Amino acid sequence: MSMLKDFSLLEKYKFKLLPYKIAKNEEDAVKHAKYIGFPVALKIISPQITHKTDVGGVRIKIKNSDMLRHAYRDIVSSAEKSKAEVKGVLVQKMARKGIELIIGGKEDPQFGHMVVLGLGGVYVEIFRDITGRICPISKQDVREMVGELKSHPILTGVRGQKAVNMNTLEDIMLKTCRFMEKEKVKELDLNPVIFDSKGADIVDARIRK
């Protein structure tokens, strides 16, 4: 269950992940959802599945126990159909509405650890609107990075939509550099991280050491 390991490692470094619990069965899932508080999302956990959405392994905006039971059965059976081994189901609080960003990191062979910021979500590989910095970085670097994105008006507020919370962004970015250097991370995705004017939710993460 590498995802869980990744999540708890990030939590050790005080990254604020969306509240989550792992359900082993349907009853578990109901109990966790009540504890976390509806609405929630369900996500399949399987070593064979990397793109969960592609195989029907994700359900969102689940409002009550009934919906949850249906959703649970659906995603488990679709996973089993694709012959994937199901290690459990992630019950996660629904993220805030906002702007999806990707915050990433990698170890470059010449420059060492670097952080990457970009417009996230499903189009990340299509628009490739990203910018980077070599670690360590300063808050000034983060502000410059935002300005370098083609989509920067989306981040700084456009058409009645409020700007993303810069303090939170700076905090996550600086923390990402420290985290990668300390844990000797080769590759890191925090994707998506959903921002609004008040803060951000880290929805998903992947780490390769």
Next chain:
Amino acid sequence: MRESGSEPMERKIKNLKYVFEPKSIAVIGATKTPSKVGNVLLKNFIEGKFDGKIYPVNPKYDEIMGLKCYSDVLKIKGKVESAVIATPAKTVPSILEQCGKKGIKGVIVLSGGFAESGNTELEEKLKSTAKKYNIALIGPNCLGVINPYSRLDSIFFPVFKLQRPKPGSISFVTQSGAVGSCIVDLAAYYGVGISKFISYGNASVLDESDIIDYLSNDDSTESIIVYIEGTKDGKKFMETLEKVNKIKPIVVLKAGRSEKSSKAAFSHTGNIAGNYLAYSSAFKQTKVIEAKDVEELFDYVKIFNQPLPRGKKIGIITDGGGLGVLTTDAIEETGLDIADLGEETEKKLKKILPAYANVGNPLDIIADADPELYKKSIDIFMDDPGVDLIIVIVLFQAPALDERLLDVLVEASDDRRKPIAVVAVGGDYTHMNRKILDTYGVPTFGSPRDAIKAIKKFTTYSLTSRCRKCIFR
């Protein structure tokens, strides 16, 4: 980060002085066989009137081109400060050992056939020998250096095929000999004067950072151009760029931007962030100026030869309204400012302009403007403290303009109170005039956008980097 000059430079870097300004040089591998490297090399030293003693070295001859030839460097009686080696790779380590014994402190190894062809052991031998004798070694597998001030030239390309630039203030550091030779040729073509040219090849002893470090303390170098394909030590490179760029502007051209990032990457980040992103990030962080191709590089080189602007308020003088508008468009897209002309300036301009001309910025001095009107307008802009940089748009096609305008523009550029840039759009006749201006150090551009792109980098550097040239008078 270390401050410039606060730390003593390593001996091997200091010894680069002997590579660039030797009083005596051994040309090892000099030969009588025409068009061989060792032949062109020696010829260039002799015909280029190298400012020092030349010792050809080759056991096969007693004399070449009228000079006594030695079988090895140890046979030379006098002191030898530097050597250029152009012999087969396998002979180089023992020759270098002899150089060390002779007390030669600066060596250029032109020969290829080392790590780049898999002969890492041979290259390791070079490294250890250079280290043993504290030799500043450039290369192997390179074109070596040009220092027009001492007429030192190890580029083994015939002068009639590859022009050499005049002495000036820009130094070029290049990893690739091929690109480097084109840069040299173009610098000469554009009339750009150089301080040092260094093609460093395999960088086995001294790498790009060491060379840039040396140039930061080189009095005749005012700005530095770097062409790089890849560095071995990214952190050291960044540290050097950041430190030196504060004193002397650095323009970098990085090749290999389009490399495909690995499809099999584990993460989205791994997939979308290739190795070039690391370089471009490093350039942004260190505030150096990145050029995307050789043409752009020269646009930057030209403008950086001007005195740094105090701000980003641009004054435009034009004899064609349309080009003034295009320039204004480009300025507004880039975030530069159109200068507000002072009251005094407007009064002065009204006196010199015909009654039907509008006083404003862009200042349209009308298609029948003559060189005298250009001169007066430029002078008035020079005196207006609200103008940081002057763009002069010239339609060389207009009947009232002749070569006197060139004098006016050269004078304005030599004034050095404010930077100026000339925009001239047109064909052969315009090109001819641009080339003359470039040769005299007046930066010219073929379109408003090219000019504005370069000016934007120039003002950004001026406003964000502290440097020696910022001490305005």
